[in-house]
Amino acid sequence: MSKLNEILEEEALADINRILDDSDSRAQTFIQEAETKASTRLAVHRKRVESEARAAKRRAEGAAEQTISTARIQAKGQIIAQVRKKALSAIEELAGKPGYSKILKALAEEAIKAVDAAEAVVVNPNDTAILSGWAIQKRIEIQTDPKLHLGVRLVSRSSRRSAENSLAERLDRSWDMLSARVAEILWK
Numbered sequence: 001m002s003k004l005n006e007i008l009e010e011e012a013l014a015d016i017n018r019i020l021d022d023s024d025s026r027a028q029t030f031i032q033e034a035e036t037k038a039s040t041r042l043a044v045h046r047k048r049v050e051s052e053a054r055a056a057k058r059r060a061e062g063a064a065e066q067t068i069s070t071a072r073i074q075a076k077g078q079i080i081a082q083v084r085k086k087a088l089s090a091i092e093e094l095a096g097k098p099g100y101s102k103i104l105k106a107l108a109e110e111a112i113k114a115v116d117a118a119e120a121v122v123v124n125p126n127d128t129a130i131l132s133g134w135a136i137q138k139r140i141e142i143q144t145d146p147k148l149h150l151g152v153r154l155v156s157r158s159s160r161r162s163a164e165n166s167l168a169e170r171l172d173r174s175w176d177m178l179s180a181r182v183a184e185i186l187w188k
Contacts, residue, residue: 076183076186076187080179080182080183083179083182084171084175084179087171087178088168088171091150091167091168091171092150094150094167095126095150100130101130103167104123104127104130104131104151104152105130105131105134107151107152107165107166107167108121108131108134108152108154108165111152111153111154111163111164112138112154112163114154114163114165115154115155115156115161115162115163116156116161117156117157117158118138118140118154118155118156118157119140119141119155119156119157120140120141120142120143120154121134121135121138121140121141121142121143121152121153121154121155122142122143122144122145122148122152122153122154122155123142123143123144123145123148123152123153124144124145124146124149124150125144125146127152128142128144140154143155148164148166149166149168150166150167150168151164151165151166151167151168151169152164152165152166153165
């Protein structure tokens with residue numbers, strides 16, 4: 001029986017070794033499959049994270065460019081507004097200069113051409129002395145309006161038609177063209 005025991009023992013050991021070898025082989029296969037899956041998942045995750053990082057970077061760069069562009073536009077707008085303010089200030093200073101009477105008369109001449117049968121010229125009370133002789137020569141009445149500044153308003157006999165011609169109004173009419181030219185000069 002000892003021979004039988006030995007044979008049985010050998011067969012049992014062989015079966016155990018086969019099972020162990022098979023288990024080792026399966027374990028190795030599972031480990032390799034797990035490592036492959038983990039590697040694949042890691043690579044996919046890494047690509048997704050890198051893609052998201054690139055997209056986030058592009059968004060951040062776009063936002064930064066937009067912020068910079070907005071700041072530039074605002075700065076340019078502020079500079080153009082300062083130029084306009086200085087132009088208006090320079091126009092305001094004309095009233096105290098010797099050539100102002102000539103300018104005011106030229107504005108009145110232009111305005112009278114736009115009104116048929118002018119009855120009156122309206123000026124700021126401070127400008128009455130400058131245009132009184134001109135009004136007499138044109139045989140029209142001179143009226144005052146304290147709201148009218150640095151210009152004239154010609155009124156027709158029917159009072160249905162009038163033409164205002166002031167330096168500030170002329171600046172307003174031409175501001176789009178002037179501001180474009182100022183911008184061109186400043187940011188070329």
